[in-house]
Amino acid sequence: MFLAVAALGALGVAFGNSIQNILGNAFGSGLGGLLPGGDRFRIYSITGSYPEISADKFRLNVSGLVDRPATLTMADLQAMPKTSFTKAFQCVTGWRVPDVHWEGVKLSDILDSVGVQPGAVAVGFDSYDHADSESLTIDQAHLPDVIVAYSMLGAPVTTAHGGPVRLYVAPMFGYKSLKWLSGIRVIDKVEPGYWEQNGYPVNGWLDGTTGPSNPNPELT
Ligand SMILES: Nc1nc2c(c(=O)[nH]1)N[C@H]1C(S)=C(S)[C@@H](COP(=O)(O)O)O[C@H]1N2
Ligand SMILES: [Mo]
Numbered sequence: 001m002f003l004a005v006a007a008l009g010a011l012g013v014a015f016g017n018s019i020q021n022i023l024g025n026a027f028g029s030g031l032g033g034l035l036p037g038g039d040r041f042r043i044y045s046i047t048g049s050y051p052e053i054s055a056d057k058f059r060l061n062v063s064g065l066v067d068r069p070a071t072l073t074m075a076d077l078q079a080m081p082k083t084s085f086t087k088a089f090q091c092v093t094g095w096r097v098p099d100v101h102w103e104g105v106k107l108s109d110i111l112d113s114v115g116v117q118p119g120a121v122a123v124g125f126d127s128y129d130h131a132d133s134e135s136l137t138i139d140q141a142h143l144p145d146v147i148v149a150y151s152m153l154g155a156p157v158t159t160a161h162g163g164p165v166r167l168y169v170a171p172m173f174g175y176k177s178l179k180w181l182s183g184i185r186v187i188d189k190v191e192p193g194y195w196e197q198n199g200y201p202v203n204g205w206l207d208g209t210t211g212p213s214n215p216n217p218e219l220t
Pocket of ligand 2: 004091175
C-alpha cells in the first residue's frame with residue numbers, strides 16, 4: 001500500500017514538471033475520447049500520501065470576510081440542505097468518468113449561512129494535505145453545481161478520493177475539485193493553487209476557455 005501511494009506521488013510530481021505538455025496534449029486532442037483508459041478514476045495526491053481524517057475528527061473551518069466564522073462538523077454539514085446530482089468528472093489530462101453520483105452541500109449555501117461581507121472577491125480552499133489549495137471567484141463559488149461533497153459513487157467519499165469531504169467543481173477540470181477539504185476562506189483576491197502555479201488555467205472551464213465567467217453553462 002505504501003509503495004503504491006508513493007508511486008502515485010511520484011507520478012504527480014512528474015505531471016507537475018511536464019504540465020505544459022500535458023495541457024497542450026489534452027487541449028489539442030479533443031479531450032477524452034481518443035485517449036486510452038477512459039471511464040475510471042486515477043487517484044492523485046501531490047504529497048504521495050493521503051491524510052487520514054475520520055468523520056468524527058473532521059472539521060471544516062469557514063473564515064475570512066464573513067459575518068459569522070464557523071467550524072463545521074460532519075453532522076453540521078449533513079444537517080444542511082442536501083444537493084445531489086449525477087455528473088462527469090474530467091481530469092485535464094484526458095481521463096473522464098461519466099455519470100458519477102455526488103452528494104453534499106452547495107458551497108453557496110455554506111457561504112449564505114456565514115454571511116459574505118462586502119469586499120469579498122474570491123473563495124480560497126485549504127486541504128488537510130497542507131500541500132494543495134484552490135480558489136474560485138465569488139461568482140464561480142455561487143454556481144449551483146459547485147458543492148462540498150461528502151458522498152460520491154454512492155458512498156461516503158473514500159480517503160483516496162479526498163474524504164471525508166472534498167470539493168466538487170462540476171463545470172471545471174478535476175484539479176479544481178480539492179481533496180481532503182479543511183478550510184474555506186472568503187478573501188479579497190484569487191489565489192492560484194498548486195496546479196495553477198504549475199501551468200493549469202486558474203479558470204479551469206471544461207471547454208478550455210480561460211476567462212472568469214462560465215462560457216458554457218449547459219455543458220455541465
Ligand atoms: N488535495 C488534493 N486535491 C486534488 C489533487 C491532489 O493531488 N491533492 N489532485 C487534483 C486532480 S489533478 C484531479 S484530476 C482530482 C483527482 O481526483 P481523484 O484522486 O479522486 O481521482 O483531484 C484533484 N484534487
Ligand atoms: Mo487532474
